[in-house]
Amino acid sequence: MRKGIMSSRPTTTDVILIGAGVMSATLGSLLKELAPEWEIKAFEKLASAGEESSNEWNNAGTGHSALCELNYTSEKSDGSIEISKAIKINEQFQLSRQFWSYLVNSNLIRNPQDFIMPLPHMSLVQGEKNIAFLKNRFKALSNNPLFQGMEFSDEPEKLKEWFPLIMEGRTSNEPIAATKIDSGTDVNFGALTRILFDHLQSKDVEVNYKHSVEDIKRTDDDLWEVKVHDIDNGKIEYHTAKFVFIGGGGGSLHLLQKTGIPQSKHIGGFPVSGQFMVCSNPEVVAQHHAKVYGKAKVGAPPMSVPHLDTRFIDNKKSLLFGPFAGFSPKFLKTGSLLDLVTSVKSDNLLTMLSAGAKELPLTKYLIQQVILSDEKRMEELREFIPNAKSEDWEIVIAGQRVQVIKDTETGGKGTLQFGTEVVTDADGSIAALLGASPGASTAVHVMLEIMERCFPEHLTEWEPKIKEMIPSYGVSLSENPEIYQEIQTFIEQTLGLSEKKELAFS
Numbered sequence: 390m391r392k393g394i395m396s397s398r399p400t401t402t403d404v405i406l407i408g409a410g411v412m413s414a415t416l417g418s419l420l421k422e423l424a425p426e427w428e429i430k431a432f433e434k435l436a437s438a439g440e441e442s443s444n445e446w447n448n449a450g451t452g453h454s455a456l457c458e459l460n461y462t463s464e465k466s467d468g469s470i471e472i473s474k475a476i477k478i479n480e481q482f483q484l485s486r487q488f489w490s491y492l493v494n495s496n497l498i499r500n501p502q503d504f505i506m507p508l509p510h511m512s513l514v515q516g517e518k519n520i521a522f523l524k525n526r527f528k529a530l531s532n533n534p535l536f537q538g539m540e541f542s543d544e545p546e547k548l549k550e551w552f553p554l555i556m557e558g559r560t561s562n563e564p565i566a567a568t569k570i571d572s573g574t575d576v577n578f579g580a581l582t583r584i585l586f587d588h589l590q591s592k593d594v595e596v597n598y599k600h601s602v603e604d605i606k607r608t609d610d611d612l613w614e615v616k617v618h619d620i621d622n623g624k625i626e627y628h629t630a631k632f633v634f635i636g637g638g639g640g641s642l643h644l645l646q647k648t649g650i651p652q653s654k655h656i657g658g659f660p661v662s663g664q665f666m667v668c669s670n671p672e673v674v675a676q677h678h679a680k681v682y683g684k685a686k687v688g689a690p691p692m693s694v695p696h697l698d699t700r701f702i703d704n705k706k707s708l709l710f711g712p713f714a715g716f717s718p719k720f721l722k723t724g725s726l727l728d729l730v731t732s733v734k735s736d737n738l739l740t741m742l743s744a745g746a747k748e749l750p751l752t753k754y755l756i757q758q759v760i761l762s763d764e765k766r767m768e769e770l771r772e773f774i775p776n777a778k779s780e781d782w783e784i785v786i787a788g789q790r791v792q793v794i795k796d797t798e799t800g801g802k803g804t805l806q807f808g809t810e811v812v813t814d815a816d817g818s819i820a821a822l823l824g825a826s827p828g829a830s831t832a833v834h835v836m837l838e839i840m841e842r843c844f845p846e847h848l849t850e851w852e853p854k855i856k857e858m859i860p861s862y863g864v865s866l867s868e869n870p871e872i873y874q875e876i877q878t879f880i881e882q883t884l885g886l887s888e889k890k891e892l893a894f895s
């Protein structure tokens with residue numbers, strides 16, 4: 390049995406958060422509201438918060454809610470559209486929006502415009518077959534309150550209004566269609582992470598930057614001992630805690646393996662790197678105002694769906710196109726070339742080898758992406774913006790996504806997962822987050838799941854506060870349109886999502 394979370398031992402912290410990304414930021418912020426007396430320490434190996442995947446230039450900043458991402462809806466054999474995944478992801482993002490609204494409304498964080506902006510979300514397809522799919526998807530989603538306000542059009546004049554930059558110079562006769570919904574968002578997850586860590590520090594959370602966690606061991610008295618390297622002075626420190634969250638992003642798998650818990654076995658990771666093309670030419674940027682998601686190419690993994698996005702970063706508007714997937718053996722952008730090799734252990738060797746044999750098409754796809762020339766990337770961009778000029782666009786290297794490989798009943802040994810995996814030990818004293826999709830957007834949902842699994846003894850006491858912060862906790866919004874509407878009105882007002890803010894941006 391795990392001990393009660395509060396202890397009189399002065400050297401023992403209640404909670405240690407490893408990594409200062411959006412996930413640790415979210416868990417720390419939730420816990421500070423639910424158990425303000427708990428002592429929390431965070432260790433981050435880099436010099437500041439939100440520098441890895443959560444950084445604004447390392448991800449696409451899409452508030453994932455299936456408003457435009459076609460890979461969250463699939464076509465069934467009878468031609469109808471499966472929308473359950475789209476509803477699930479939308480509901481999960483609603484939890485994040487509610488928690489952020491709570492933090493703003495309680496003056497715990499100040500200006501929502503620093504991290505979230507309203508932005509129409511659109512899906513774009515070409516060709517009769519894809520248009521039929523999009524139309525059916527539109528019909529299936531339009532009946533659901535979460536997707537209210539979605540429009541469909543295959544009329545070039547309408548599409549010119551929606552995305553002039555994409556329509557200008559288009560010579561192909563291939564039919565084209567799109568959907569548009571105005572309730573989408575662009576989220577600066579880097580800014581959000583920094584804001585939340587500032588907030589945590591103001592609440593006496595000890596955040597240690599340039600402190601790299603090197604080992605995690607169970608102590609004889611059922612605590613977790615974390616070995617930390619202070620990068621500036623080279624010293625090794627040991628800290629103990631009753632609960633540890635491994636929120637190291639791509640670094641989480643190695644740390645989880647060090648714990649030796651049975652749940653850490655037979656799991657591997659496969660890193661997929663990403664690149665975006667960015668345009669800062671104000672004349673071009675001014676002609677586009679949306680996130681426009683296309684369809685993944687045949688054989689491409691779901692995370693490489695091409696999209697053209699307006700981004701709001703550092704009080705400036707820019708355009709981002711991509712991602713182009715690639716391969717690097719590093720698990721973090723700032724990681725080591727040995728990350729992949731050192732993640733292979735005797736217990737996951739077979740799992741990894743099986744995945745290698747199964748995923749040859751993915752490997753081939755990634756190799757093709759790695760060797761894409763700049764001109765080939767421009768050709769892909771011109772499928773979106775026919776008149777794109779090379780001189781307006783530059784490449785930025787995005788974050789690493791470490792996809793989980795594990796043995797599953799349906800997929801068998803070594804199955805590549807594209808979602809997020811929460812791993813906890815039997816007594817819920819340690820939790821790790823692996824995988825990267827749908828990602829930062831669903832941080833609140835994932836951290837609530839961790840709390841449910843790791844702190845069941847506190848849930849009854851916490852529930853009223855959770856419901857105050859996240860009114861739809863435990864409620865299906867898609868099945869309760871009135872509650873959804875009420876919550877939306879509050880969120881839009883609190884986060885300023887109903888107002889047109891782009892005038893503030895050059």
Ligand SMILES: Cc1cc2nc3c(=O)[nH]c(=O)nc-3n(C[C@H](O)[C@H](O)[C@H](O)COP(=O)(O)OP(=O)(O)OC[C@H]3O[C@@H](n4cnc5c(N)ncnc54)[C@H](O)[C@@H]3O)c2cc1C
Nearest residue numbers: 408410411412434441442443449451602638640828829830
């Ligand atoms: C190309 C790309 C596009 C994406 N697009 C989107 C999107 O549009 N929308 C969306 O919602 N999500 C998106 N994501 C996913 C999203 O970025 C991630 O899910 C999210 O940022 C993960 O947050 P995290 O806190 O787990 O990890 P991170 O932000 O990577 O933070 C982990 C932290 O742990 C630190 N760390 C690691 N190891 C150690 C150690 N041993 N000791 C101390 N510190 C350590 C790292 O330095 C880092 O700061 C995208 C990701 C990528 C790569």
